[in-house]
Amino acid sequence: MTWLAPSVVLWLAAGVAPTPDADAALARPLSPGAVVLLLEHVSDPRTDARIAEALRDQAPGVRAAAARVANVAGLQGLAPVLAEVLGKEANAGAALEELDALRSLELDQWTWSQFLEQAARGDQQRLLPVVALALRERDGALWRALLLGAADGWARVKPTDLAASIERDDELRAASLWHLVLTTEAGAVQPAPVAVALAKLLESSAGARPPALELLERLQQRPRGDLLAALAKADDAERGFWYGVAKHKHLRERLGAKEREALRTLLGLDKGSDWPWQRPDPPEEKPNPLRVATGYPPGFVEDTLVLSGCPPASGRDLGGITRRGEDGRPRHVMAFKDLAGSPECVRATNLLLANHLNRTRLEPRSGIEERLLLPLDPGQLACGASSEPSTPDAPRPTDGRIKEPRKVRNVTPRYPESARDNRVQGSVVLEAVISATGCIQEIELLRGVHPVLDVEAMRTVSRWVYSPTLLGGVPVPVIMTVTVNFKLH
Numbered sequence: 001m002t003w004l005a006p007s008v009v010l011w012l013a014a015g016v017a018p019t020p021d022a023d024a025a026l027a028r029p030l031s032p033g034a035v036v037l038l039l040e041h042v043s044d045p046r047t048d049a050r051i052a053e054a055l056r057d058q059a060p061g062v063r064a065a066a067a068r069v070a071n072v073a074g075l076q077g078l079a080p081v082l083a084e085v086l087g088k089e090a091n092a093g094a095a096l097e098e099l100d101a102l103r104s105l106e107l108d109q110w111t112w113s114q115f116l117e118q119a120a121r122g123d124q125q126r127l128l129p130v131v132a133l134a135l136r137e138r139d140g141a142l143w144r145a146l147l148l149g150a151a152d153g154w155a156r157v158k159p160t161d162l163a164a165s166i167e168r169d170d171e172l173r174a175a176s177l178w179h180l181v182l183t184t185e186a187g188a189v190q191p192a193p194v195a196v197a198l199a200k201l202l203e204s205s206a207g208a209r210p211p212a213l214e215l216l217e218r219l220q221q222r223p224r225g226d227l228l229a230a231l232a233k234a235d236d237a238e239r240g241f242w243y244g245v246a247k248h249k250h251l252r253e254r255l256g257a258k259e260r261e262a263l264r265t266l267l268g269l270d271k272g273s274d275w276p277w278q279r280p281d282p283p284e285e286k287p288n289p290l291r292v293a294t295g296y297p298p299g300f301v302e303d304t305l306v307l308s309g310c311p312p313a314s315g316r317d318l319g320g321i322t323r324r325g326e327d328g329r330p331r332h333v334m335a336f337k338d339l340a341g342s343p344e345c346v347r348a349t350n351l352l353l354a355n356h357l358n359r360t361r362l363e364p365r366s367g368i369e370e371r372l373l374l375p376l377d378p379g380q381l382a383c384g385a386s387s388e389p390s391t392p393d394a395p396r397p398t399d400g401r402i403k404e405p406r407k408v409r410n411v412t413p414r415y416p417e418s419a420r421d422n423r424v425q426g427s428v429v430l431e432a433v434i435s436a437t438g439c440i441q442e443i444e445l446l447r448g449v450h451p452v453l454d455v456e457a458m459r460t461v462s463r464w465v466y467s468p469t470l471l472g473g474v475p476v477p478v479i480m481t482v483t484v485n486f487k488l489h
Contacts, residue, residue: 033303064297383439
């Protein structure tokens with residue numbers, strides 16, 4: 001067996017089904033770990049009140065943990081409490097968590113989506129009656145939530161249902177057309193029922209074609225008109241769809257020069273400016289990226305491990321796979337059972353990775369499986385908890401103008417027995433961010449050899465410590481490329 005064997009999935013949006021120990025979890029004295037374990041009981045109506053109590057706790061670590069759980073669980077009802085405590089917050093780390101949660105919850109208006117994803121519990125078939133209901137009642141909000149779920153993978157809208165919505169002259173049609181625009185690759189062929197419905201719509205709307213229909217035609221290399229008028233009169237609801245167009249390079253390329261400038265104007269961007277939110281082209285996306293999970297509040301990891309019955313052990317690390325939704329929150333989490341070693345540690349891993357927020361410059365795309373390694377070295381945990389999240393402008397490549405870092409703590413990689421037995425060798429290339437204090441804050445795999453060696457390289461580098469990098473006498477974070485060689489003798 002290798003470390004890649006996954007365990008049972010934690011379905012984050014719905015929480016874990018209520019367990020008999022809910023009363024004990026809710027009565028447990030507040031601590032960072034006790035708050036994390038409440039994630040297993042988000043379906044219990046008492047949990048919101050307990051997390052609200054934690055948000056007002058005197059300990060900054062408890063407040064930070066409560067904000068993190070409220071964020072990843074999408075507890076919108078706690079937004080007023082978050083605003084209240086943020087206005088009084090004196091601790092920088094807790095304030096960062098509260099601000100992050102408040103911003104996320106207040107901007108996230110997909111209440112229907114959260115309810116439906118919880119109801120689905122990983123089974124798309126459960127939502128088919130809801131699809132029929134939305135079509136029958138012409139419920140635009142419910143239909144848009146289902147389309148969001150279809151794009152995110154937790155709901156299914158059949159081609160015949162999409163076709164039925166397109167044949168109606170109401171907001172369901174508009175939402176379905178934009179859904180097709182934002183989920184269709186250039187040149188892709190639509191399913192037969194959808195293609196027939198689109199052809200009928202084209203015939204009936206020769207004079208006033210909806211902008212989404214025009215974009216669909218352009219994806220098939222069949223431009224028929226311009227979009228300037230549509231961009232000029234777009235309302236707030238349509239602006240959200242045009243925001244989606246701006247995020248996708250292959251859609252922006254279907255716009256003319258004047259249309260792109262009109263889109264910039266609609267979204268409030270400066271003329272000729274770079275496009276924000278630009279995602280990498282699909283061919284450049286790294287499958288199953290491997291990164292180190294950092295950025296937890298102080299005491300968050302350690303207390304969760306203890307209360308889960310998985311006390312930290314020397315030399316042991318945890319890891320798993322996460323899949324994120326459109327809102328950036330982890331949706332599904334699978335702990336690597338071979339790294340965890342026990343049901344208690346599987347539970348702790350699922351809870352910790354479910355609470356991992358990617359606030360770094362390394363932004364994973366929605367729906368991409370991301371492999372995360374959680375080093376349990378005390379120094380690395382302290383580094384991740386004390387360092388500010390890096391931004392694209394924060395780390396500076398080393399050059400002659402700065403005093404380069406010097407390694408003050410070295411850890412030598414061990415050669416995993418399974419790799420040695422199978423004669424696996426090679427060089428693992430990593431990109432690491434050294435924090436302003438000299439610890440390793442972030443690590444990403446640039447070029448791997450084999451999962452076992454890749455993980456060992458990351459475990460090793462995460463334990464290195466450097467002297468601070470100085471720029472004009474001021475400590476700054478810095479990017480470093482590291483090669484770890486594994487060679488058989």
